[in-house]
Each structure stands twice: as C-alpha cells, then as structure tokens.
Amino acid sequence: VWSYRTVHRGPYDDLATPYVVALVRLQEGVVVLTHVVLVDPADVRCDMAVELTFQPLREGVQLPVFRPVPRAPS
Numbered sequence: 001v002w003s004y005r006t007v008h009r010g011p012y013d014d015l016a017t018p019y020v021v022a023l024v025r026l027q028e029g030v031v032v033l034t035h036v037v038l039v040d041p042a043d044v045r046c047d048m049a050v051e052l053t054f055q056p057l058r059e060g061v062q063l064p065v066f067r068p069v070p071r072a073p074s
Contacts, residue, residue, distance in 0.1 A: 001048040001066075002031060006041040020044050024066050038067040 004022035020036040022044070036044055037055060050066035057063050 001046055004044050024050055035065045037065045
C-alpha cells in the first residue's frame with residue numbers, strides 16, 4: 001500500500017461503509033487505484049504488504065482488489 005483513504009460515507013446508500021480506497025504499488029513499479037478488502041479499515045497502513053484477489057460483482061464480473069498478505073505463524 002503506497003497511500004490510502006478510508007471512506008466513511010459512500011456515494012450510494014446501498015454501498016457498505018467504511019471501505020478503503022488505496023494506491024497500491026506493484027513489484028513491477030505500476031501504481032493501481034483499488035480497494036483493500038478483508039481487513040479492518042483501521043488496520044490498513046502505508047507499506048502494508050497486499051496480494052491480488054477478486055471480488056465478484058455480478059454474474060460473470062469480478063473486480064480485482066487487494067487483501068493483506070497473511071502473516072506467517074510465529
């Protein structure tokens with residue numbers, strides 16, 4: 001995660017909030033605008049390691065999003 005913002009009030013009433021919109025820098029150097037999912041928005045940090053996953057939107061359509069990289073057990 002290069003930069004992020006937590007959205008507390010979405011543009012539509014049926015959009016669940018809060019959610020995280022982030023700029024994620026890929027290993028190849030490309031920066032993408034995306035959502036960070038499957039994490040409490042309060043736990044998102046710059047330099048957090050994330051990995052690609054897909055979120056189904058409707059039949060046959062999936063949105064590429066990112067989730068935190070699972071930590072290895074200590």
